[in-house]
Amino acid sequence: MKKDIYIFNGGKLVRKDNTLLFESVEGKKYIPVNNVESIYIFGEVDINKSLLEFLCTNEIVLHFYNYYEYYIGSFYPRECLNSGFVTLRQSEFYIDYNKRLFIAKQFIDGSVKNIIQVLRYYNSRSADLSQEIEEILQMLDSLSSQETIEQAMAIEGNIREKYYKCFNKIINDKAFTFTSRTKRPPKDKINSLISFGNSMLYTIVLSQIYQTNLDPRIGYLHTTNNRRFSLNLDLAEIFKPIIVDRTIFSVINKKIITAKDFNKDLGGIILKDEGRMKFVKEFNDKLETTIKHPSLENKVSYKRLIRLEAYKLQKHITEGEVYEPFIARW
Structure with a gap:
């Protein structure tokens, strides 16, 4: 079963070829996209359009929380299974x-x-x-x-x-x-x-x-x-x-x-x-x-x-x- 990814540190989440890359002061971490179901972001993370397109193609939902632990919204890719x-x-x-x-x-x-x-x-x-x-x-x-x-x-x-x-x-x-x-x-x-x-x-x-x-x-x-x-x-x-x-x-x-x-x-x-x-x-x-x-x-x-x-x-x-x-x- 696919897993959820939780990001607490500040940094940058980008597409790197056919995988995900999170860069922070602690270094680089590659995330195999085929193992990801959802991503939860708590830190100050930079993203771009290329990443969102990649997440959409791979049907990965992105959730955002603010400093006060409040859920503030999701990037919900087009409804691939909606009937x-x-x-x-x-x-x-x-x-x-x-x-x-x-x-x-x-x-x-x-x-x-x-x-x-x-x-x-x-x-x-x-x-x-x-x-x-x-x-x-x-x-x-x-x-x-x-x-x-x-x-x-x-x-x-x-x-x-x-x-x-x-x-x-x-x-x-x-x-x-x-x-x-x-x-x-x-x-x-x-x-x-x-x-x-x-x-x-x-x-x-x-x-x-x-x-x-x-x-x-x-x-x-x-x-x-x-x-x-x-x-x-x-x-x-x-x-x-x-x-x-x-x-x-x-x-x-x-x-x-x-x-x-x-x-x-x-x-x-x-x-x-x-x-x-x-x-x-x-x-x-x-x-x-x-x-x-x-x-x-x-x-x-x-x-x-x-x-x-x-x-x-x-x-x-x-x-x-x-x-x-x-x-x-x-």
Whole structure:
């Protein structure tokens, strides 16, 4: 499987014959283009038109982040696999409110059930989360009766609030205390990791959608409006608990990231460059971790699971195969 490339240093990324070359003060590094799926740029990197044409020809997606860890945009090559038929079907399922509501509820159902799996995992180890699990299960029971997407999202919001309160029981480092979810800027270290991890996942999912016939501009849970992409936000909801949150708990509890890896900047807390690199390494390791898939003979990586999820949604829209979200079975 092709790999993702992460660039943290400043330098210049260029085409060199039929490969990629990154030049920085540390020297030259050649990157075989046939092994690359996406490139993530965090540093001050110069690029040119020749490089973009080369990336487009090789169907490589380029994602950009700024100093404050915010995703700022992607170079998304022409839609090589987009299908007019699939786009029309996606649009039909968006315009038909009942069809859209079903898909939106499935995304929320998958997200919440994976939240429960995460809580059960830590409850079986050191954290007493039995009461929180039971309360979240009760809230989830009311999801099916909600008649609007806004009502369904309100249920999810209440569940996430309850879930976030569990973080202090799961995390065993007093330097990391979580009070409430804050964004742009994140007000504490936990929020900084959540925002950064979620942003990374959104772009990972976007790259996986690019490999399907789906149009990432047409989402169901997140309203399709003036934002460039929304379907990646939808699919990411399912995987946030088992990829982003599990990575956060791991890097803190294993002391891979400590309080020294953060800076206070413009009223918020952000990761230093070294901390960002450590988080991305663990995040990528998580993506490459393989598990037994419930309906496949072979093990698959979490990254592959995301693409399989997109395929399932596509079959729901084009072939009438009822979409069921992936639920972790550890």
